Amino acid sequence: MIHLPVLIADLGLILAAAGVITLLFKKIKQPLVLGYILAGLLVGPHINIIPTVSDNKSITIWGEIGVIFLLFSLGLEFSFKKLVKVGGSASITAIVKIIFIILAGYLIGKAMGWNDMDSIFLGGIISISSTMITIKAFEELGIKHKKFAGLVFGVLIVEDLVAILLLVLFSTMAVSQQAAGPEMIKSILKLGFFLILWFLGGIFLVPSFLKATKKLMNDETMLVVSLALCLVMVLLADKVGFSPALGAFVMGSILAETTQAERIEHLTKSVKDLFAAVFFVSVGMLINPSILITYALPIFLITLVIIFGKIIFTVLGALLAGQPLKTAVQAGMSLAQIGEFSFIIATLGVSLKVTSDFLYPIAVAAAAITTFTTPYLIKLSEPLYNFLNKALPIKWVEAIERYSSSTEGITTMSDWKILLRSYIFNTIIHSVIIISIILLAARFLNPFIQIQLNAGANSTIISVIISFILMSPFLWALSLRRIQRTAYSHLWLNKKYTRGPLIAIEIFRIILGIFFVGFLMYEFFETWVAAIIALTLVILVMIIFSRKLQSFYNKMENRFMLNLNERENRTPNILPWDTHLTEITVAPESELVGKTLVDLKIREQYGVNIAMIERGRINISTPSRDERLYPNDKLLIIGTDDQLAKIKPLFEGIVDETLVSIPMEDMSLQKIIINSKSSVFGQTIRDSGIREQTQGLVVGIERNGQRILNPDSNLVFENEDIVWIVGNNKKIPELLK
Incomplete structure (x- = not known):
């Protein structure tokens, strides 16, 4: 008789319970995440009503796989370019909210007599809002076209990155058992170093690879390649000491910059849904119902902090960022919940054994309650704004409007700001690349040449030559390349007293380049005489071949920028005044199907413009007046909230009941x-x-x-x-x- 492995039996039990419970939750129109958690509670070790999972360690493995694919899918919706584009408003709003909520969580934890680690983890758990729950609520309520939704999505993007940072910081704190110090700073710098390196390398290599193999990529091979890239980055992240989930998130964000992002997201959705279900079921399995009863009061207090704290501090952050009162209130009411990253942070505390047993169930209970309340809070956002608009003193409302209007006009940058920002980016990016080349050469290249190729003493010289060849274009860009020529010329010619700082900056760049060459020599040579001779030769080579280095670097930079902007170039970027872009799909039953744009007269009747039509894999930018609409066309439409609300029912269509x-x-x-x-x-x-x-x-x-x-x-x-x-x-x- 064939013996069925315990892992397969447990997985079957998990999916069976999840399937039955989620069908029930689908029927009563409740979030499926809560259904998964309830299913985990039923098959977990604390309830014996139905057969329970026998090997919790194996299920932990499935849960970790679920986290990887969950964060991979979140990365596909993230992208670092989106983080840059969300601007100051979303960044300020998110940072203000997160700082105050972490502080509030820590204080309430200490007030209840918890230790420092439990209180800190509580602050991190309740600080991050749920991207999945918020987007799902927006879709169900039909408000994704609203202007405040853009601010909410921007805040969620910033929070995703902050959540990744919190995972790294909390891991460091768990190991060192302290909340500050050199280890914390080292972890932050290490995270920044690898994020920059992975992003630069990923954008340069991955889109080029996908374009080169485009003709060979059917759906099956694209799925396999996408998951392979994800898991390769997971291995790299684990190799350098980070969480595997971080690697999955980074690869997702890299793929989000490619033109294949939507296709990859569609192909991997089923895989993500499957393993995310297993993860959330494993979350439910760790809940002890008796703990929930014992800690009912803390759950109630923490839920109040999540709801009211997030509303208050999100509104405060949005107002400080220059948003109108209405937008700030709507954003605050939309972000009053916790979700997937909160579970991951709580799971981290359990896996590292640094948090108490009660913290995890409390976090899950608070997440469940706030998930239920999210749609209702979003619906109440406009009535709350109307109440505040009438209740607040008129002077306050007028002051908020003046402040909001004044911040919208702050868009110009001085020549100094332009130049300094470019120099900072140039220095950081190329320093990271050069340091990585030196360390890779010293740790891997030199031993490989010495052992595998039997080069002996010559391995050092060969390694230095290869390293320098790889470094030289980036050394030239770091030390000699002209940056922002127009701004530099204005500062040099218009004001004589600016020439001193400009000369000092150029000298600093040259010294930094020499330092990195010296660092290379220090890694390979033991005597100072040899290092000085090698350094002199290297500098002479840099000067002699400066033009060739410039030409080679420009080719690499052009390829990188082409990969970086290729997806963006497919979509017009039009954001004037209070209008914004939104995506609307033409329903098959819409009366607009088959009609030309000139016949529809959408611009004349509703005041909106169609910026682009996406039809399968075809993108029609600024479509002509004779273009027809077909079922399931995705349209990028620009207009105000009111205009988009009026036109949306036309595209959705009215169904004839007969x-x-x-x-x-x-x-x-x-x-x-x-x-x-x-x-x-x-x-x-x-x-x-x-x-x-x-x-x-x-x-x-x-x-x-x-x-x-x-x-x-x-x-x-x-x-x-x-x-x-x-x-x-x-x-x-x-x-x-």
């Missing part, structure tokens, strides 16, 4: 025999009313041994005709009996 009143199972092919007493006897097919009264269609008539397929509508029914009809099997017999 056309969908017949269930599919009620439609069938039926045989009817006509006699002299039949109501349709002596009438033509057209005049019989079969089509109008029964939604039936006459497809054949058998008369005197002859068969007439798809008869003419003018054919008259005769006695003993055998009629074949496709239609409602309940209505047709009534008409023809």
Whole structure:
């Protein structure tokens, strides 16, 4: 007899419980995440109503796989370029909210007598809002086109990155058992170093690889390649000491910059859904119901902090960022929940064994409650704004409006700001690349040449030459490349007292380049004399081949920028005044299907413009007046909230109830025999009313041994005709009996 492995049996039990419970939750229109958690509670070790999972360690492995694919999918929706584009408003709002909520969580934890680690983890758990729950609520309420939704999505993007940072910081704190110090700073710098390195390398290599293999990529190979890239980055992250989930998130964000992002997201959705379900079930398995009863009061207090704290501090952050009062209130009411990253942070505390047993169930309970309340809070956001607008002193409301208007005009940058920002980016990016080349050469290249190629003493010289060749374009860009020529010229020519700082900056760049060359020599040479000789030769080579280095670097930079902006170039970037872009899909039942844009007169009647039509893999930018709309076309439309709200029902279509009143199972092919007493006897097919009264269609008539397929509508029914009809099997017999 074949023995079924415990892992497969447990997985089957988990998915069976998840399937049954989530069907119930789908029926009562509640978030599926809560269904998964309840399923985990039922099959967990604390409830014995149904068979329970026998090997918790194996399920932990499935849960870790679930986290990897969950964060990979979040990364596909993230992208670092989106983080740059969300601007100061979303960044300020998110940072203000997170700082105050972490502080509030820590203080309430200490007030309840918890230790420092529990209180710190509590602050991190309740600080991050749920991207999945918020987007799902927006879709169900039909408000994704609202202007405040753009601010909310921007805040969620910033929070995703902060959550990754918190995972790294909390891991460091768990190991060092302290909240500050050199280890914390080292972890932050290490995270920043690898994020920059992975992003630069990923954007340079991955899109180029996908373009080169585009003709070979069907759906199957694209799925395999995408998951392979994800898991390769997971291995790299684990190799350098980070969480595997971080690697999955980074690869997702890299793929989000490619033109294949939507396709990859679609192909990996099923994989993500499967393992995310296993993860959330594993979350439920760790809940002890007795702990929930014992800690009912802390759960209640923490839920209040999440809801009211997030509303207050999000509104405060949005107002400080220059958002109008209405937008700030709507954003605050939309972000008053915790979700997937909160579970991951709580799981981290459990896996590292630095948090108490009660913290995890409390976090899950608070997440469940706030998930339920999210849609209702979003619905109440506008009434709350109307109340505040009337209740607040008029001077306060006017001051908020003046501040919001004044911040919108701050868009210009001085020449100094432009130049310094470019120099900072140039220095950080190229320093990271150069340091990584040196460390890779010293740790891996040199031992490989020495051992595998039997180069002996010559391995050092070979390694230095290879390293320098790889470094040289980036050394040139770091130390000698001209940056922001226009701003530099303005500062040099217009104000003489700016020449001193400019010269100092250029000298610093040259010294930094020499330092990195010296660092390379220090890694490979033991004597100072050899290092100085090598350093002199390297600098001479840099000067002699400066033009060739410039040409080579420019080619690499152009390739990088092409990969970085390729997806963006497919979509027009138009954001004037209070208008914004939103995506609307043309429903198959919409009355707009088949009509040209000139016939629809959307711009003239509603004041909106169609910026782009996405039809399968075809993108039509700024479509012409003769372009027709087809079912499932995705349109990028620009307009105000009110304009988009008016036009949205047109694209969704109004369903004629008479056309969908017949269930599919009620439609069938039926045989009817006509006699002299039949109501349709002596009438033509057209005049019989079969089509109008029964939604039936006459497809054949058998008369005197002859068969007439798809008869003419003018054919008259005769006695003993055998009629074949496709239609409602309940209505047709009534008409023809």
